[in-house]
Amino acid sequence: MSWSLGETRGLAVKAARGAGMDWGLAEDAGFAVQWLEARGAPGAAALAGLLQWYDLKTGELAPDTAAGRCPVVLGTALSDSRTITKGPLGNIVQPLLLAPFVAVADPDGSWRLTWNNAELKISRDRLQTDAQRDQLLCGSTDCRLETGGTVGTVDAGNMKQRVPDTEQDVISNLNRFAARTYAPATEQSRLAGAGAGLSDND
Amino acid sequence: MTASQKNLHNPSVPLRPPETVMRLARMGSFHQSRLSFMRVLLRRLKQHNWRFDRPRWDIDDNGVGVATYRAIGPERTYTLIAFAHDLPDDQRSDRVIAEAWDATFTLFDGEPTEVDIERLSQNVPLQEAGRISGSELSLSRANRSVRLFDYVIDCLARGVQPSHEKIEPVGYLMRTTAVYGSGKFGAADRDIWADRREFLGSFQPELLSVWLTRSFTLDLVEHMARVEAPEIAVALEPDLRRRFGVGNSTGLGMAPFLLTHPTLIHAWINAREEALARVRSISQASDGAIAQFRQLLDRCCINADNWRVDHADQAAKIVGLRADLLRLKDHVDKAGLEAHQPWDKLYSWAEAELALEGQEQLVSLMIEPYGECVDELADGMSADEMTGFQIDGTGSLGALKAVLSGLYAWALDTDFTEKDTIARVWYVSEEKLEPRLGERFEEPIESYEQPLAPGRDAARAVETLKEWNDDQTVAAFLMRHPEHRHVVRRAQRAIDAPYAEIHDNTIASVMRPIDLLRCKLSFFGATKFDPRSDRWVRITMFQGAPFPNELATMDPDDLAYPPMAES
Numbered sequence: 001m002s003w004s005l006g007e008t009r010g011l012a013v014k015a016a017r018g019a020g021m022d023w024g025l026a027e028d029a030g031f032a033v034q035w036l037e038a039r040g041a042p043g044a045a046a047l048a049g050l051l052q053w054y055d056l057k058t059g060e061l062a063p064d065t066a067a068g069r070c071p072v073v074l075g076t077a078l079s080d081s082r083t084i085t086k087g088p089l090g091n092i093v094q095p096l097l098l099a100p101f102v103a104v105a106d107p108d109g110s111w112r113l114t115w116n117n118a119e120l121k122i123s124r125d126r127l128q129t130d131a132q133r134d135q136l137l138c139g140s141t142d143c144r145l146e147t148g149g150t151v152g153t154v155d156a157g158n159m160k161q162r163v164p165d166t167e168q169d170v171i172s173n174l175n176r177f178a179a180r181t182y183a184p185a186t187e188q189s190r191l192a193g194a195g196a197g198l199s200d201n202d
Numbered sequence: 203m204t205a206s207q208k209n210l211h212n213p214s215v216p217l218r219p220p221e222t223v224m225r226l227a228r229m230g231s232f233h234q235s236r237l238s239f240m241r242v243l244l245r246r247l248k249q250h251n252w253r254f255d256r257p258r259w260d261i262d263d264n265g266v267g268v269a270t271y272r273a274i275g276p277e278r279t280y281t282l283i284a285f286a287h288d289l290p291d292d293q294r295s296d297r298v299i300a301e302a303w304d305a306t307f308t309l310f311d312g313e314p315t316e317v318d319i320e321r322l323s324q325n326v327p328l329q330e331a332g333r334i335s336g337s338e339l340s341l342s343r344a345n346r347s348v349r350l351f352d353y354v355i356d357c358l359a360r361g362v363q364p365s366h367e368k369i370e371p372v373g374y375l376m377r378t379t380a381v382y383g384s385g386k387f388g389a390a391d392r393d394i395w396a397d398r399r400e401f402l403g404s405f406q407p408e409l410l411s412v413w414l415t416r417s418f419t420l421d422l423v424e425h426m427a428r429v430e431a432p433e434i435a436v437a438l439e440p441d442l443r444r445r446f447g448v449g450n451s452t453g454l455g456m457a458p459f460l461l462t463h464p465t466l467i468h469a470w471i472n473a474r475e476e477a478l479a480r481v482r483s484i485s486q487a488s489d490g491a492i493a494q495f496r497q498l499l500d501r502c503c504i505n506a507d508n509w510r511v512d513h514a515d516q517a518a519k520i521v522g523l524r525a526d527l528l529r530l531k532d533h534v535d536k537a538g539l540e541a542h543q544p545w546d547k548l549y550s551w552a553e554a555e556l557a558l559e560g561q562e563q564l565v566s567l568m569i570e571p572y573g574e575c576v577d578e579l580a581d582g583m584s585a586d587e588m589t590g591f592q593i594d595g596t597g598s599l600g601a602l603k604a605v606l607s608g609l610y611a612w613a614l615d616t617d618f619t620e621k622d623t624i625a626r627v628w629y630v631s632e633e634k635l636e637p638r639l640g641e642r643f644e645e646p647i648e649s650y651e652q653p654l655a656p657g658r659d660a661a662r663a664v665e666t667l668k669e670w671n672d673d674q675t676v677a678a679f680l681m682r683h684p685e686h687r688h689v690v691r692r693a694q695r696a697i698d699a700p701y702a703e704i705h706d707n708t709i710a711s712v713m714r715p716i717d718l719l720r721c722k723l724s725f726f727g728a729t730k731f732d733p734r735s736d737r738w739v740r741i742t743m744f745q746g747a748p749f750p751n752e753l754a755t756m757d758p759d760d761l762a763y764p765p766m767a768e769s
Contacts, residue, residue: 001333001335001388002335002336002388003388004336004385004386004388004389004390004391005385005391006384006385006386006391006392007385007386007387007388021684022684022685022687022688023653023687023688024653024684024685024686024687024688024689024690024691025684025687027591027687027688027691028687031588031591073684076593076680076684076687077677077681079592079593079595080593080594080595080596080676080677080680080681081595081596081675081677082594082595082596104592161336161390161391161394162336179632181630181650181652182629182630182631182632182635182650183629183630183631183632183638183640183647183650184631184632185631185632185633186645188645189631189638189640189645189647190299190631190633192640192641193454193629193631193636193638193639193640194297194298194453194454194631194636194637194638194639194737194738
């Protein structure tokens with residue numbers, strides 16, 4: 001079993017909303033998940049991790065000393081302003097989710113996003129990293145953004161077209177958040193909310 | 203192309219403005235046209251000499267089993283896999299909440315192996331409860347017409363043709379109740395096939411699957427008739443066989459589409475409006491075009507006469523349309539079409555004299571004779587919704603305020619505190635994720651509201667912006683007010699896409715979801731819109747169209763309107 005990128009993005013948007021993000025911000029979360037998954041990185045898993053955290057917080061930009069900033073909030077601040085200043089970013093939850101916004105903020109540049117022993121190279125809408133999954137999925141940690149050391153494009157690797165079967169638990173997790181956006185069914189809503197209210201036979 | 207047609211790509215008559223076109227009442231009066239996706243598909247399949255066959259027919263005497271239909275093109279082959287089931291009558295429902303159907307389908311990208319068919323037989327009949335893979339392009343299901351299915355089998359089994367009078371008001375043996383594509387339930391994402399020559403435009407794989415499904419429904423009744431009476435049963439005679447299309451039953455699930463795909467909707471409407479502008483700009487109509495238009499107008503009158511519905515509002519609209527078409531005929535007879543820019547004059551007359559149904563029917567009719575000028579527009583009727591997705595926060599709030607008040611001028615004049623203005627809530631029910639439209643002040647659903655009211659959202663953003671200086675940036679504003687990201691994104695996308703936004707309030711108590719459904723369905727190529735309520739409609743697709751084995755020798759465009767002589 002695998003998932004299409006489109007349905008994964010749709011699920012990510014609903015899940016982010018279910019956890020409490022405004023719809024507009026949830027749309028950006030969906031974009032980030034699709035961008036990462038298309039480049040072989042565990043974006044859906046990172047979002048699932050973020051939403052656990054988001055569930056308990058307000059998601060506002062918090063001071064550096066506080067327990068983590070939301071990468072979607074920080075990321076959209078970068079991509080909206082099309083500006084990145086290099087240096088420390090403070091403590092970010094699931095920092096993998098920052099990468100897509102860095103790519104949007106500076107489409108022609110080369111950047112290195114680092115935390116602990118993970119280094120991601122982001123250049124011309126591509127992503128390259130040697131970090132393993134458990135290094136990429138990081139609860140919350142201090143991060144830095146530096147300009148890329150190497151000239152030229154990052155080796156793109158193969159773009160992916162599907163979210164693989166290994167992500168089944170992650171998808172289930174996101175579905176649980178998404179379910180919060182569905183209204184409980186009632187007899188009244190079943191009769192009035194849709195359909196003809198008549199027999200469907202013609 | 204004649205001298206008078208040379209300036210078509212810069213039409214002298216301007217396109218109709220969004221304030222005129224993007225009103226729900228007008229969009230809810232659109233008719234199919236030669237730019238409709240169904241017709242684009244058949245023209246293209248014919249032009250590139252596609253071949254069709256049915257490699258597998260394993261349907262038993264109870265009408266249960268599997269069949270495959272192949273479409274073989276110059277570069278690629280596609281296979282519709284049809285699973286026929288034995289559905290008890292009391293389980294038949296068109297609602298999203300149904301769990302079993304008379305037949306289920308998938309369009310396979312290539313030629314399926316036995317392993318593929320086995321896998322799909324475990325999933326396709328489950329529809330939303332199953333999963334398909336990147337090898338499949340669409341997932342759909344269909345239910346029998348209780349009125350016609352058994353009646354037709356009965357006639358054929360007795361060796362006679364069913365009656366035209368019984369067929370025409372229904373126009374199909376089975377109706378699809380959902381056709382999913384573009385990445386849903388595991389299907390291949392759209393961008394995997396969107397650049398294929400055979401699929402340029404919109405919904406081409408889905409409509410290919412519906413067209414092949416049509417063949418399946420006809421093969422099935424003929425099969426069942428033979429099972430019943432092997433010695434006497436006959437097949438449908440070709441002209442009558444063609445009067446069966448595929449029905450489609452559409453509810454609220456489709457309604458949000460026009461709101462959630464603004465760039466795409468702009469592409470569709472822009473193509474239609476460009477086509478209209480080109481034709482209106484023509485300085486002289488040829489004798490051939492005039493003759494063709496007059497004949498189509500007559501056939502259009504037959505279509506209106508055959509269009510029967512129970513829904514009171516639509517019935518009234520049809521009565522009005524029939525009268526308007528007679529007035530149109532009369533006007534054309536008296537005024538003629540020989541004047542300078544005859545189509546522009548005719549449209550202007552209609553805009554003043556006819557109701558919306560008549561006006562939009564005329565739009566479809568006017569572009570019919572001009573395939574040479576307008577058909578090329580069909581290839582551009584697509585869009586990548588991720589283009590223009592990124593918000594540009596570098597601009598000033600002064601510029602943003604101007605964009606919002608321009609695009610949503612109608613909304614800024616609306617009082618969104620009045621109950622009637624915000625009476626509705628679009629939401630998704632946890633019951634099989636069925637989309638529904640509820641009453642904000644009568645049901646506890648407000649917290650589940652989907653973002654489908656851009657007018658209201660724009661009004662809210664404009665209100666908040668009153669406290670911000672014009673020279674501050676959009677990025678600074680959104681950092682403090684993420685609740686407005688959604689509408690700011692919409693507004694920015696619409697700057698280059700004037701037909702992207704609907705100029706009506708989508709949560710008003712008087713809003714009719716059926717207007718959204720009809721607009722989209724008209725672009726599919728649907729005819730015989732049959733509203734069952736203000737949020738549920740039945741249509742017919744491919745009625746009159748050639749079957750695969752007829753495509754090479756028949757003109758699919760000519761068959762879009764009923765034939766002149768009814769047998």
